[in-house]
Amino acid sequence: MELSFKHQLGLVCVILLFPALCYCQEYTKSRATFYSTSDGYGTPTGACGFGEYGRKMNWYGGRVAGVSGLWRNGAGCGTCYQVRCLVPELCDTNGAYLVATDQGYGDRTDFVMSPRAFLKLGRNEYSSEELKKYGTVDIEYKRVPCTYTGNVLFHIKETSTNPGYFALVILNVNGIHDVTAVELYQMGQWKSLNRNSGAVFDFPNPPSGEIRLRFRVSGMSDWVDPMIVIPSNWQPGNTYATKVQLK
Template sequence: MELSFKHQLGLFCVILLFPAMCHCQEYYTKSRATFYSTSDGYGTPTGACGFGEYGRKMNWYDGRVAGVSGLWRNGVGCGTCYQVKCLIENLCDENGAYLVATDQGYGDNTDFIMSPRAFLKLGRDQSAYEELKKYGTVDIEYKRVPCTYTGNVLFYIKETSSNPGYFALVILNVNGINDVTDVEIWQAGEWKALNRNYGAVFDFPNPPSGDIRLRFRVSGMSDWVDPKIVIPSNWKPGNTYVTEVQLK
């Protein structure tokens, strides 16, 4: 069937718009950013995400972390990754900082409160960084980017856990643009949901006394992710278990 000129024009417009609709991550959002101080420039081991000591460096990001405000999303945004660029032409590096959200924080209408190591990357060089610090808060643009953690997904047992009375964990090294939305535990012949206690911490009272089998779900995937390991019955608070899964 031959299309009229009107229909052909409409189809042409759809073809032009389709790439823009599919690559919305290419666009930046304008905002503001500031920084906090630490003795060594890394992040803080405390915070609303519950990452603990791990949250100071976050794998190869080497301390380039930040507290976020609205991007925290009730904890779902913990561990997500962003490219942040400041907008002072003679001071700011064109690539800016690649960083990880590890905490929640607010300050002077900002979306990011950055660690010193993250804020450093905004500047062209050390001298530019020192000048940026004098501003305190700077105009930025940012976009979410895929995380590129090193290694497989990790199960980190929180120190608040107590075998066998209480079980709490954080799922780490979730690569790509993926949010951990749900975690379930196998108990008494069925899957039962863990509760998001706060931030990235999921917990379950009175877990099974034997090995612990988990599965989790991430945004954008309809199927549950099988870690292909079990947490042994002698698990202890503070232990980390490496799964056989690496997300992209």
């Protein structure tokens, strides 16, 4: 059966637009508040385990937040959201784009935002200062694709020891993906790392040589091969850039 030009054109449009449609999501009503820091950035002690990196989260410029229901036992770490407040005379129509880096609770809130993130809710500096007087504001939010710069990163946690104990966080995960599992190759087989807390995965007694990893993210059926190995002389605090960039 032949399709008319009109139907063919419609089919092409659906195919081209389908990836974008996958990101569509309705806004959810909730509430948000903020915490204080000396410079307006996030805190390096966030429960996700991102450390100093979690204060700014790449180009997000410190627009970070602690989340409650969105925490999901740490799977929500590093996920990105658009948050818009609902005070028409004060709130910007685009609101704030931010990253979940911590677990935080307020008065029936889903977001406890860094000062820099909360100030983005207002139309201008005056509006933002007025919103701060509310303390807690009504909002609507939705999850959006993360747009970090650069490839996926493996950061070796400072609590690691070589040899003896290996812990890492995976950073710069673009798109709408949760890191759901990490595996390490040892003695001819893949072995699972344990989600220790937040975004931290660990493995006791890792191999003494190079460390080969792979990880799985939601929305993708196959394991992600980073196309690098962690060198045998790795040290706590080291960060290694993979050769993959997710979308």
